[in-house]
Amino acid sequence: MRDNSLPAVSFQGVTRRYGLVTAVNDVSLDISPGEFFALLGSSGSGKTTLLMLLAGFDTPTEGRVLMAGTSVSDVPPHRRRIGVVFQNYALFPHMNAADNVAYPLKMRGVGRSEREARVKAALGLVNLTDRWASYPSQLSGGQQQRVALARALVFGPDLLLMDEPLGALDRRLRDQMQQELKRIQGELGITVIYVTHDQSEAMAMANRIGIMAGGRLLQVADPETIYAAPSSHFVARFLGECSILRVTATDGGRGYEIVGARQALPSPEVTPFDIVVRPENVSVHPLPEAASNNAFGVPATIRDITYLGAGWRVTLELSDGQSLLASIVRGDDVAGYLGPGKPVVARWAPASVAVLPAEGSP
Amino acid sequence: MRRNRFIVWQRFFLLTPVLLLLLLAFALPLLNIAPEAFGGHAAERFLRIFASPVYRTVIWTTVRISLEATAITLVVSFPLAWLLSRATGIKGLLLGLLVLVPFLTSVLVRTFAWLAILGQRGLVNATLLKMGLISEPLPLLFSEPAVVLALVHSSIPMMVFALVSVLRRVDGRILLAAHTLGANSLRAWIGILVPLAIRGIQSGVIIIFLFTMASFIAPAFLGNQRQQMLAQVIQSEIETGADWAFAAALGITLAVTATIIVVGFSMIARYLSRWQRPGTLPPSVPQQQAEQVDTALLRRPAAPPKSHLRTPALVRFGARFVQPAYLGAISVFILLPLVVLIPVSFSSADVLIFPPPGYSMRWFEKILGSQEWLAAALTSLRIGAATCVLSLVLAILTVLGFGRHFRFQGAAEALVLSPVTVPSVVFALGAYLTFARVGLVDTETGIIIAHTVLIFPVVYLVASATYSSIDPWLSLAAASLGANPWRIFRTVTFPLLLPGLAVGALLAMLLSFDESVASIFLSNLSVKTLPRKLWEGIRFNTSPESAAVSAMLLGVTCVVVIAGMAVVLGRRKNLPLTLQSAPEPLP
Numbered sequence: 001m002r003d004n005s006l007p008a009v010s011f012q013g014v015t016r017r018y019g020l021v022t023a024v025n026d027v028s029l030d031i032s033p034g035e036f037f038a039l040l041g042s043s044g045s046g047k048t049t050l051l052m053l054l055a056g057f058d059t060p061t062e063g064r065v066l067m068a069g070t071s072v073s074d075v076p077p078h079r080r081r082i083g084v085v086f087q088n089y090a091l092f093p094h095m096n097a098a099d100n101v102a103y104p105l106k107m108r109g110v111g112r113s114e115r116e117a118r119v120k121a122a123l124g125l126v127n128l129t130d131r132w133a134s135y136p137s138q139l140s141g142g143q144q145q146r147v148a149l150a151r152a153l154v155f156g157p158d159l160l161l162m163d164e165p166l167g168a169l170d171r172r173l174r175d176q177m178q179q180e181l182k183r184i185q186g187e188l189g190i191t192v193i194y195v196t197h198d199q200s201e202a203m204a205m206a207n208r209i210g211i212m213a214g215g216r217l218l219q220v221a222d223p224e225t226i227y228a229a230p231s232s233h234f235v236a237r238f239l240g241e242c243s244i245l246r247v248t249a250t251d252g253g254r255g256y257e258i259v260g261a262r263q264a265l266p267s268p269e270v271t272p273f274d275i276v277v278r279p280e281n282v283s284v285h286p287l288p289e290a291a292s293n294n295a296f297g298v299p300a301t302i303r304d305i306t307y308l309g310a311g312w313r314v315t316l317e318l319s320d321g322q323s324l325l326a327s328i329v330r331g332d333d334v335a336g337y338l339g340p341g342k343p344v345v346a347r348w349a350p351a352s353v354a355v356l357p358a359e360g361s362p
Numbered sequence: 363m364r365r366n367r368f369i370v371w372q373r374f375f376l377l378t379p380v381l382l383l384l385l386l387a388f389a390l391p392l393l394n395i396a397p398e399a400f401g402g403h404a405a406e407r408f409l410r411i412f413a414s415p416v417y418r419t420v421i422w423t424t425v426r427i428s429l430e431a432t433a434i435t436l437v438v439s440f441p442l443a444w445l446l447s448r449a450t451g452i453k454g455l456l457l458g459l460l461v462l463v464p465f466l467t468s469v470l471v472r473t474f475a476w477l478a479i480l481g482q483r484g485l486v487n488a489t490l491l492k493m494g495l496i497s498e499p500l501p502l503l504f505s506e507p508a509v510v511l512a513l514v515h516s517s518i519p520m521m522v523f524a525l526v527s528v529l530r531r532v533d534g535r536i537l538l539a540a541h542t543l544g545a546n547s548l549r550a551w552i553g554i555l556v557p558l559a560i561r562g563i564q565s566g567v568i569i570i571f572l573f574t575m576a577s578f579i580a581p582a583f584l585g586n587q588r589q590q591m592l593a594q595v596i597q598s599e600i601e602t603g604a605d606w607a608f609a610a611a612l613g614i615t616l617a618v619t620a621t622i623i624v625v626g627f628s629m630i631a632r633y634l635s636r637w638q639r640p641g642t643l644p645p646s647v648p649q650q651q652a653e654q655v656d657t658a659l660l661r662r663p664a665a666p667p668k669s670h671l672r673t674p675a676l677v678r679f680g681a682r683f684v685q686p687a688y689l690g691a692i693s694v695f696i697l698l699p700l701v702v703l704i705p706v707s708f709s710s711a712d713v714l715i716f717p718p719p720g721y722s723m724r725w726f727e728k729i730l731g732s733q734e735w736l737a738a739a740l741t742s743l744r745i746g747a748a749t750c751v752l753s754l755v756l757a758i759l760t761v762l763g764f765g766r767h768f769r770f771q772g773a774a775e776a777l778v779l780s781p782v783t784v785p786s787v788v789f790a791l792g793a794y795l796t797f798a799r800v801g802l803v804d805t806e807t808g809i810i811i812a813h814t815v816l817i818f819p820v821v822y823l824v825a826s827a828t829y830s831s832i833d834p835w836l837s838l839a840a841a842s843l844g845a846n847p848w849r850i851f852r853t854v855t856f857p858l859l860l861p862g863l864a865v866g867a868l869l870a871m872l873l874s875f876d877e878s879v880a881s882i883f884l885s886n887l888s889v890k891t892l893p894r895k896l897w898e899g900i901r902f903n904t905s906p907e908s909a910a911v912s913a914m915l916l917g918v919t920c921v922v923v924i925a926g927m928a929v930v931l932g933r934r935k936n937l938p939l940t941l942q943s944a945p946e947p948l949p
Contacts, residue, residue: 055542077541081663090539094557094637103553107544108664117659124655135640151543156663187657 006069008033008159008191009054013063016049023049025215026063031193031208036185038206039195040238046215047195051161054193056080067158078107083152087164089144091136097123097147098132104155122150125184142173149181153188160185160192166201178204199239203227211235227278229354236276236356243277243324244356259319263296263350272358281352282326284314285345286337297345300324305338312338316346369765376763380756380778380818388781388815391792395617398795399610407611417595417612421619424592427506427581428574429623431513435521435570436563438514442692443525443562444555445685448534459923464696465519466869466919468876470893471912473580474900475699476512477503478706478716478909480584485702485716508584509591513574515699518692520573521566528562529555547681557634564631568624568783575620576785579878583900592616593787600794600883613791620785700916707910714904725910735895735911741806742875742892748810749874750867753818757825757866758859762851764826766834775826779819786816790883797884804886812880817873821866828862829855861929868926872919 007030016024024046031037041047052058054065056077064071072080091100101122105115123129126146136144145165152160165181166174182205185192196202202209203223210220211234219231230236233244247256249271255264256275285297300316303323311329318324324346328338337344399407411417446457464472479485480502487499502508532555540550556563578593585591592612599609702716707725709718729735760778764771781789793812794803802808832855840850878893885894892915899908 055538057538057541076546077538078544078546080542082542084539084542086535086539088533088535090533090535092536092540092554096637103540103545104543105664107549110664114664117656118664121656121659125657125660135637138640153660154664155544156660158663187655188661190661 006033007031007066008035008068009193010066010069011050011054011063012066014050014053014060014065015062016046016053016058017061022215024053024060027215027217028063029210029217029220031191033191034189036182036192036194036205036207038202038209039193039212040197040199040202040209041212042197042238045212047212048163049215050212051084051163051193051195054159055082055084055161081155081158083155083157083160085145085148085152085160085162085165087167089136089148089165091144091147091151093136096133096135097128097139097150100136100147101151101154104151108155110155118154119150122154123147125153125187126150126180141169142177145169145177149184153184153190158191160190162192162194164196165194166196167198174201181205203239211238213238230276230356233274233356233359236354241279241325241327243279243282243322245275245277245318245322245324246358247273247275249273259298261296261298263353265353265355266350269355270357273355274358276354276356277324277348278352279313279325279327281348282324283347284316284326284328284338285347287343287345295347296350297347298324300344300346302338302340302342302344305340314338316344373763373765373768376759380760380763383756383811383815383818384777384780387793387811388789391796392784392789393792394796395610395613395788395792398607399614401607403607404611407608408615410608411611411615420590420592420595421615423506423589424575424616425619425623427509427513427591428571431510431517431574432567432570434510435514435517436567438692438695439518439521439566440525440556440559440563441688442518443522444529445689446522447526447529447532460693460696461519461522463919463923464515464700465523466872466876466923467700468878468893468896468912468915468919469516469577470579470876470878470896470900471703471915472516472699473512473583474896474904474908474912475703476508476515476584477900477904478702478714479699480508480511481714481716483713483715485698488716503584504586505584506586506589509580512580512584513577515695516577516580517570517573518696520569524566524569525559525562528559532558557637560631560635561638564627564635567627567631571624571627572620572783572785575616576787576879578787579897592619593785596787596791597882600791606795609791610795613788616785617788703909703913703916706906707913709906709909712905714906714909718906725906726914728907729910729914734890735892738890738892738895741889745806745809745813745891746871746874748806749813749817750870752810752814753821753870754863754867756814756818757821758863760822761825761829761859762855766830778822781815782819786879787883789816790880793880794883803884804888806889809881809884809889809891812884813874813877816877816880817870820873821870824866824869825859825862828859832858864929865926868922868929872922875918876915 009029009031011027011029014024014027015022027046027050039047039050049058053060056072056075059073064073066072067080092103095103098119101119102115105118110118119132120129123132126149128143128146128150131139131143134143136147139147148165162181166177169177178201181192194202194206206223208220208222209226211218211226213234219226219235221229226235227239230239236242236244245258247258249255249269250257250262251264253265253268253271253273255262256273257263258275284302287299298318300318302314303317304315306313306315308327311327314326314328316324316326326346411421442457442461446454446461449457477484481487482499482501482503484502486502487496490496491499536554536558537550540554541547545553576593578591578597581589581591581594582597585594593616596609596612596616599605599612705718705721706714706716708721708723709715710720710722710724711718764774768774790812793808793815797803797808797812802811836854836858837850840854845853876893878897881891881893882897885891890898892911896908896911896915899905899911
């Protein structure tokens with residue numbers, strides 16, 4: 001049925017303009033069958049518009065959308081075979097859970113016996129068999145979420161779209177649902193496109209993440225790559241905490257210098273560049289440290305210390321005025337020299353540095 | 363404890379005038395119909411109604427026409443209400459005006475206009491003759507379809523208002539969800555949107571049914587006189603002064619018939635909306651071992667939704683024109699009777715012809731030179747002004763009397779709104795019978811009282827909506843800054859209430875100015891309101907003179923609507939939040 005050699009979904013130069021506003025700007029993207037793809041961006045970044053284009057509620061101004069190799073521009077939403085889970089679930093309040101789940105089957109004229117089997121299987125899949133007779137108003141947020149998911153999966157769609165599906169749930173329930181979504185996706189092997197603004201959610205669940213801003217797709221990669229090697233300032237700042245430092249390239253891009261400290265890079269880079277350092281990769285050491293005088297170490301002053309339970313987050317100020325974040329795990333022997341105003345040395349390994357084209361340069 | 367008692371007394375004083383009005387000018391007249399109808403020879407009277415085929419036919423005709431008009435109004439209005447509930451900006455404004463302007467135009471004027479459209483030499487026949495589609499004018503007037511058409515036209519605005527208030531609260535994504543699950547537009551509408559709007563449909567259907575049951579203007583102007591409606595018979599009994607007791611008995615018949623059918627509607631709606639009251643939860647069995655789930659079944663795609671037409675591209679192309687075509691058709695239907703008045707009123711002919719053979723100002727000159735029309739206009743203005751002031755005062759007292767925390771708010775509100783829920787002709791009949799005893803018939807005071815009863819609930823609704831949008835914390839803030847209750851009202855509550863009151867005042871003025879039913883019942887020779895004079899004018903000869911008066915009434919409506927919009931929009935510019943977000947309730 002599904003041809004695994006073709007991408008499940010393919011956006012080809014898709015642009016959507018509303019008057020003067022460009023909501024989606026020249027997006028090209030292939031999503032493989034069985035992939036869990038997260039579309040990550042803040043509100044207004046165009047991710048929901050992209051979803052609407054795929055679901056068929058809107059048509060691209062330019063470019064085209066293909067599913068399994070065929071253009072879907074002439075296929076109306078109700079014939080696209082895409083299951084959608086909406087942000088607020090959009091359950092039908094006048095139908096109980098089983099009727100909600102049976103709705104897409106009725107629309108397809110599925111016979112009674114198969115319908116009942118499918119509804120039972122779908123509700124079983126989301127562990128909600130015992131609440132089939134409840135109306136949405138009688139279900140908790142998490143249970144409504146499960147009904148919406150069962151309803152979107154019951155008719156065996158080729159693709160599952162989820163628009164901020166966990167946004168309305170509290171932290172604990174969200175973690176639980178994340179686990180379950182992963183399990184269900186594994187059991188069904190369905191392709192999932194998951195729209196969210198929550199980076200930790202995207203990291204936890206997706207095979208690949210696409211980051212959107214201002215209607216453009218900035219970077220597409222697996223979570224590890226996108227975190228360790230962001231392609232732009234925006235992506236670096238968007239995913240987790242980081243410090244972006246202006247540095248002077250040395251040896252034609254084979255290394256850099258920052259407030260007098262020099263470090264070589266694993267591979268040469270195009271100059272000029274900035275570097276990204278994640279707080280967890282920065283270690284802080286007391287200033288008079290004779291043993292490693294030749295090693296790389298950036299002199300800095302402690303500006304601020306925040307206690308976070310599992311450790312501390314320290315804001316450092318370099319002598320050229322740039323600021324640097326470091327996170328220090330409890331257990332490090334730090335009590336002696338951590339204090340606002342104290343001079344210290346900050347270190348990080350060359351492999352933990354990500355290099356970005358300097359802002360403002362082409 | 364003392365404070366509670368103080369609040370109770372304060373509430374009592376604020377609500378006393380309203381209660382007195384409802385008791386003396388509304389409940390008493392209604393109750394007065396019964397002794398009149400059942401006093402002396404009652405059996406004979408009701409036997410005359412129910413045994414004679416004539417009156418049985420009248421009752422059946424009334425019910426049939428009302429049901430037809432209500433059903434058509436519902437179907438025609440629903441898409442308009444949905445579009446209005448989703449429209450924003452300029453489109454929302456235009457759609458709102460499309461509904462508001464006819465709503466505020468006199469029923470008399472709107473019904474009269476159909477004479478110029480459907481008449482022997484009216485717009486439709488003239489057009490068809492010109493196009494050569496017919497050789498003889500069609501007998502469109504004085505038929506049941508003509509009455510139903512006029513009633514539907516009068517009912518659309520009220521139905522749209524009833525539906526919009528519910529449809530606004532429907533989350534639009536629910537329709538998108540239905541589409542992604544395989545429903546085409548029609549199935550999504552009928553299966554999802556209509557059930558969700560059931561409350562609005564219920565109130566709209568009941569309002570329209572009561573309105574059409576009570577209408578006598580449309581059947582009198584446009585209907586077949588051998589096929590009369592109940593209200594029409596009641597009105598002519600009163601006008602000819604023949605038999606009050608018989609009119610009262612007919613009134614009772616109308617009220618009882620309407621009530622039975624309305625109760626039937628409510629029961630159906632209650633059944634259809636039972637999902638809004640789900641019972642207690644079915645016992646939830648704690649899930650034992652997770653059952654084996656048939657994932658293979660779920661992996662297999664279900665059959666795609668069936669398409670009844672083989673060319674979906676063509677259907678999609680055609681579907682793009684459904685909405686504009688519908689909007690165009692409904693706009694023409696709503697606006698045509700209003701627009702047609704303008705050329706007709708400038709006609710040079712002596713009779714109602716469309717298109718007019720020539721244009722002149724003669725009818726306007728005639729009206730403006732006529733003592734009678736001017737006197738009628740002044741009478742209507744005086745009555746309108748008095749009704750406006752009385753309604754405003756009563757509405758403010760009621761809103762403040764109810765306050766924010768009133769345990770019996772629901773029941774009390776139903777009481778205040780009860781004048782709107784009684785067929786107007788029944789109230790007018792009761793008022794006539796009662797006022798006749800105390801010499802109030804054919805006086806301005808009598809009409810003012812009746813208008814206040816009918817119109818103050820509307821003003822109350824506007825004022826109450828504005829009041830509930832005022833942040834209750836403001837009063838507390840003012841109190842903490844040293845203001846006593848009166849100064850809080852004068853310096854905080856009243857200024858914020860003012861835009862709502864201004865709109866309410868305009869509305870009251872206009873509704874009184876256009877009110878036809880009570881005016882026709884309660885005025886006779888010495889006091890003639892404009893609608894009463896127009897009613898007589900149209901009944902005795904349908905000359906362009908009446909069209910000119912109607913056109914002027916329409917002009918007044920437009921001016922008032924524009925003034926009202928200026929108030930609302932101007933206010934919104936200054937205070938962007940007052941009318942938009944509901945404030946946080948006090949704990």
